[in-house]
Structures are given as structure tokens and as C-alpha cells.
Amino acid sequence: MINGESYKWIVAEAAKKALGMENIQERVFIVRLVTDKNDPTRVAAAAGFSVRDHKLYVYKFKCCLLAAGGAVNVFRPRSVGEGTGRAWYPVWNAGSTYAMAAECGAAMTMMENRFVPARFKDGYLLGSHAGCAGIWVSGPTDIPGTPTEWSWGYNRMTTVKGLFTAGDGVGASGHKFSSGSHTEGRIAAKAMVKFALDNKTWKPEMARTVDELVEEIYRPVKTFLQHKDYTTAIDINPRYITPKMLQFRLQKIMDEYCAGVSTWYQTNAKMLELCEKKLEMIKEDSLKMRAKDLHELLRAWENYHRIRGFTERRSAHHCV
Numbered sequence: 001m002i003n004g005e006s007y008k009w010i011v012a013e014a015a016k017k018a019l020g021m022e023n024i025q026e027r028v029f030i031v032r033l034v035t036d037k038n039d040p041t042r043v044a045a046a047a048g049f050s051v052r053d054h055k056l057y058v059y060k061f062k063c064c065l066l067a068a069g070g071a072v073n074v075f076r077p078r079s080v081g082e083g084t085g086r087a088w089y090p091v092w093n094a095g096s097t098y099a100m101a102a103e104c105g106a107a108m109t110m111m112e113n114r115f116v117p118a119r120f121k122d123g124y125l126l127g128s129h130a131g132c133a134g135i136w137v138s139g140p141t142d143i144p145g146t147p148t149e150w151s152w153g154y155n156r157m158t159t160v161k162g163l164f165t166a167g168d169g170v171g172a173s174g175h176k177f178s179s180g181s182h183t184e185g186r187i188a189a190k191a192m193v194k195f196a197l198d199n200k201t202w203k204p205e206m207a208r209t210v211d212e213l214v215e216e217i218y219r220p221v222k223t224f225l226q227h228k229d230y231t232t233a234i235d236i237n238p239r240y241i242t243p244k245m246l247q248f249r250l251q252k253i254m255d256e257y258c259a260g261v262s263t264w265y266q267t268n269a270k271m272l273e274l275c276e277k278k279l280e281m282i283k284e285d286s287l288k289m290r291a292k293d294l295h296e297l298l299r300a301w302e303n304y305h306r307i308r309g310f311t312e313r314r315s316a317h318h319c320v
């Protein structure tokens, strides 16, 4: 068995050697992708923040690889207290791949597939391990007999121009695991080089300004500073919600209405309708999350991604 936290070091070492440390930026949490000003069907940039320093990063590019894993802790774990964080899947994968792609207009496959391995029980939504959740991607062009509509030019490119994915990001492609994810990364990287060379003269122009992105990314901090003196207890305030409490609320909704463990993984149409309504409400409330420090800012955006990964997918699907 492979544990992510063990083998990540080995992969990171190879990447460091190939790229050079000067080309690697660590501990940057990407919050959103930005489309191109002149072509809304094309990705032009990504924005995120450092979880260590008060710095915001904006990357402009011809194409990018979105590979932030699957989504964990959307459902309430069976374990409580100290055991809560012991989900089978890496807890730092909070559905960023799905949320950012869907918000950027990418067509998703389906998010109904949930993985509950008997030996761990607390894992949730992922594209690997025969899970089908994820983003539609273009297939290869060189396999005889493959339907033409399965491929739109660049292998592993999503329906958004320049946006590629691999591993847990790719939907409807089960049984890939570590080696398959790694191989998909290589396939996507080669296709990205081709894409960049084919678009040599094209220059990205962001549809949103840097000021707008700063305003949005630091909104939970601003919310906290604005309202923190309204009450005498820092965590209890009608004007904001802590990321931890919002996560409990999300997990309660998913657990009770969307086939969680407390209903023995069963649900019905009525409960799913209610679930959808409640998710719409929590989506609104997610804009009221506070962040009293960088750690909470990370937790706030993780929650936002968990929620958006679900609720954005239908509109994205309709774009196809």
C-alpha cells in the first residue's frame, strides 16, 4: 500500500531535480482559475495565496495542468474526535480540481460516485480507484476505431481551451491509481507542450483584474476584521461563520440527506431534493466565512471548493 505522505517526497525530489528549485513555488493554495478576456472558453490565469506569508500569487499562462486531487471530508466521517482527520483519502484534497474547473466552465462527468472502502470507510469523492468523479477530457487521436467526438485535439485537455488535467482530475476513467495518474501527467504534459507551441503568438489577458482577485481571496479576512468586535466571543458572531462550523454544516447535510453513514448509505428522491435546497443555502452562507489567520483562510477556501465542486457541476454540464 502507498501512503501519499510517504511517496510524495520521492516524486518531489525528481521534480526538483528536473525543474530546479528556482522554478518551484510551494505552499501556495490556488483559489481560482481566470478565463481569457477575449475568449471566455479559454483559461488564461490562476490565482492563489501563500499559506505561510501574506502574499498573493497570480500566474498567467497559455495552458495549465489542474491536478489538485479529489475531494475529501464532504461527507461526515464515521470517526469522531481525533479520528476525524483519518479519512482514507488525503485530507488536503478538498475538491479544488472539480470546483475550479467547473467554475471555469469545464464539463464534468458525474459526481454521484462515492468511494467507501470497507477497510477505511471514511474516504469520498475521487477520480482514481475506479471512482468516476471528475472532468471530461479529450482522449487520444491515435487509437483506431475511437469515436471522433471523444477527442477534440489535445489529449487530456478539458472542454476549456488550455485547461488540462490528469490523475484524480480525469472523470469516467477508473482504475488508474498512482502509476496511471503519473502516466496521465506525462501524457498531459506532452500535449501541453504541443498546445503551447501551436499557440506561440497568443498572449493571455485576464478577464478579471488583480485587484478584484485580491478582494475576493481576502474576503474572509475582511469579514473577520469588520465584525470581530460585534460580540465578546470571537467564534460566536451572527455576522460570520467559522470555516470549521461551516464544514460541520456541510457534512450534516450530506450525511442526513445524501446517503451518509447515518442512513446506511441510502437516500431517495425527496431527500436529494431537500439536499439540493440546503446546498444552495450553504453556498450563499459560504460567502460569510471568516478567516482570523492564514490557516483559517486555507480552511475557508477548502470548504468553498468542497461546496462548489457539487453545486457548479450542473451548469457546467449544460454548457456542453
Ligand SMILES: Cc1cc2nc3c(=O)[nH]c(=O)nc-3n(C[C@H](O)[C@H](O)[C@H](O)COP(=O)(O)OP(=O)(O)OC[C@H]3O[C@@H](n4cnc5c(N)ncnc54)[C@H](O)[C@@H]3O)c2cc1C
Pocket: 001, 002, 003, 004, 028, 029, 030, 031, 048, 067, 068, 069, 070, 088, 089, 090, 092, 093, 094, 096, 097, 128, 129, 166, 167, 168, 169, 176, 177, 178, 179, 181
Ligand atoms: C491511503 C491511500 C492509499 C493509496 N494506495 C495506493 C496504492 O497502493 N497503489 C496505487 O497505485 N495508488 C494508491 N493510491 C491512489 C493514488 O495515491 C492516487 O491515485 C494518486 O495520488 C492521484 O494522483 P493526483 O496527482 O491526481 O492527486 P494527488 O497525488 O492527491 O495530488 C494532488 C496534490 O494537489 C495539492 N492540492 C490540492 N488542492 C490544492 C489547491 N487548491 N492548490 C494547490 N495545491 C492543491 C495536494 O496538496 C496534492 O499535493 C492511494 C491513495 C491513498 C490516499
